[in-house]
Amino acid sequence: MLGRMPPSSEPDRTIRRAWRIERAGSLTRLKSVSEPLPPPATGEVQVEVEAIGVNFADVFACLGLYSATPKGSFVPGLECAGRIRRLGRDVTGWREGDAVIVLTRFGGYTTHLNVDARTLWPIPAGWTFDEAAAYPVQALTAWYGLLPLGNARAGSTVLVQSAAGGVGLNAMHALQRLGAQPVAVVGSARKREWLIDRLGLDARRVVIRDAGLARGLDAALASLGKGGFDVVLDAVYGAGFRMAFERLAPEGRYVLYGAADFMHGGRRPNFLKLAWHYLRRPQLDPLAMIPQNRGFLAFNLIWLWEQADRLPDSMRATLELITERPHIGATYPFDEAHAALAAIQSGHTTGKLILRSKLQSKDG
Numbered sequence: 001m002l003g004r005m006p007p008s009s010e011p012d013r014t015i016r017r018a019w020r021i022e023r024a025g026s027l028t029r030l031k032s033v034s035e036p037l038p039p040p041a042t043g044e045v046q047v048e049v050e051a052i053g054v055n056f057a058d059v060f061a062c063l064g065l066y067s068a069t070p071k072g073s074f075v076p077g078l079e080c081a082g083r084i085r086r087l088g089r090d091v092t093g094w095r096e097g098d099a100v101i102v103l104t105r106f107g108g109y110t111t112h113l114n115v116d117a118r119t120l121w122p123i124p125a126g127w128t129f130d131e132a133a134a135y136p137v138q139a140l141t142a143w144y145g146l147l148p149l150g151n152a153r154a155g156s157t158v159l160v161q162s163a164a165g166g167v168g169l170n171a172m173h174a175l176q177r178l179g180a181q182p183v184a185v186v187g188s189a190r191k192r193e194w195l196i197d198r199l200g201l202d203a204r205r206v207v208i209r210d211a212g213l214a215r216g217l218d219a220a221l222a223s224l225g226k227g228g229f230d231v232v233l234d235a236v237y238g239a240g241f242r243m244a245f246e247r248l249a250p251e252g253r254y255v256l257y258g259a260a261d262f263m264h265g266g267r268r269p270n271f272l273k274l275a276w277h278y279l280r281r282p283q284l285d286p287l288a289m290i291p292q293n294r295g296f297l298a299f300n301l302i303w304l305w306e307q308a309d310r311l312p313d314s315m316r317a318t319l320e321l322i323t324e325r326p327h328i329g330a331t332y333p334f335d336e337a338h339a340a341l342a343a344i345q346s347g348h349t350t351g352k353l354i355l356r357s358k359l360q361s362k363d364g
């Protein structure tokens with residue numbers, strides 16, 4: 001369990017280390033730098049970072065394929081965990097030394113950062129910093145996609161794409177907790193075995209995304225005695241898109257929150273391949289959706305982050321629903337950010353990748 005550190009008197013300026021990219025477009029431009037950090041402004045706190053969550057979106061941001069990416073120089077990273085080191089003016093409810101989860105609109109790949117105090121949450125009792133840093137983006141994404149948008153509830157039949165990934169695992173936990181009936185899709189036999197074993201799933205409801213996908217989805221539905229899915233949660237937007245959409249039940253909702261299929265590997269984007277992929281992307285006809293009574297929704301968590309006043313309640317609801325500690329797939333020292341990004345780009349990871357700002361003891 002994480003204790004509270006005694007307050008310390010700090011110099012006015014902090015020199016921090018950060019992974020900074022001068023201009024998005026290539027992962028090779030991401031460099032480790034030392035730079036001054038000003039004191040926290042009004043309403044902000046300064047956090048000394050212990051662990052950083054690595055996200056798929058970090059790769060897209062560095063490659064320049066993520067629309068929310070800042071123009072010019074920026075530090076990637078959407079989440080981290082650490083201790084409050086300094087309080088800015090008008091910050092209430094927090095103390096120096098508090099252990100916190102931080103959701104940030106970029107800027108997380110660093111040893112220290114200043115953040116709006118409204119984007120902090122206390123670390124649940126007993127969690128390590130790695131687990132805390134792994135939580136906010138993926139858990140909030142799973143909660144927002146499944147509940148406010150997908151309207152999943154007890155008894156709903158829900159298809160989760162990439163179910164062994166970070167968002168996918170959170171979604172599976174949330175659905176088990178809700179008493180819904182999840183069907184998982186994964187990219188390989190190895191992930192399938194891992195997921196069945198980890199979550200104690202019925203093997204008929206864990207399907208591999210290969211040539212037998214359509215057959216596997218039908219068999220999973222038949223095993224549940226259902227004719228279609230009430231919700232589909234998808235961030236692949238690939239070959240399985242149409243198959244899943246066609247298996248939505250009336251009033252079913254398809255929730256799309258990413259396009260991993262557009263990830264081609266490599267240090268810079270291959271625009272020719274991307275253009276080809278874009279032209280051949282699966283598309284829907286809204287007119288055909290009317291007689292079928294099916295819905296389609298899409299979202300980006302950055303939008304929710306920008307609704308700063310809604311964020312505390314959203315995070316509270318997420319923490320109430322998804323209580324499992326995140327599964328950490330691998331941890332990397334701060335200097336090995338490039339290796340962590342290459343791993344996430346490979347698509348072979350399970351659970352969450354963490355970049356450690358410092359060496360941690362076993363309990364954080």
Ligand SMILES: NC(=O)c1ccc[n+]([C@@H]2O[C@H](COP(=O)([O-])OP(=O)(O)OC[C@H]3O[C@@H](n4cnc5c(N)ncnc54)[C@H](OP(=O)(O)O)[C@@H]3O)[C@@H](O)[C@H]2O)c1
Pocket residue numbers: 055056057137138141161162163164165166167168185186187188191209235236257258259260261262263264299300301302344345346347348349350351352
């Ligand atoms: N809209 C939002 O606000 C939001 C927020 C968070 C995450 N996301 C998106 O959600 C997706 C999952 O995020 P995550 O954090 O759960 O990541 P993750 O743990 O790395 O999982 C991503 C999974 O995508 C699948 N995948 C399919 N095609 C791929 C390809 N060409 N290259 C690499 N992986 C591929 C892989 O699983 P399988 O092969 O088993 O399918 C991979 O494990 C990402 O696309 C991310 O950008 C969106």
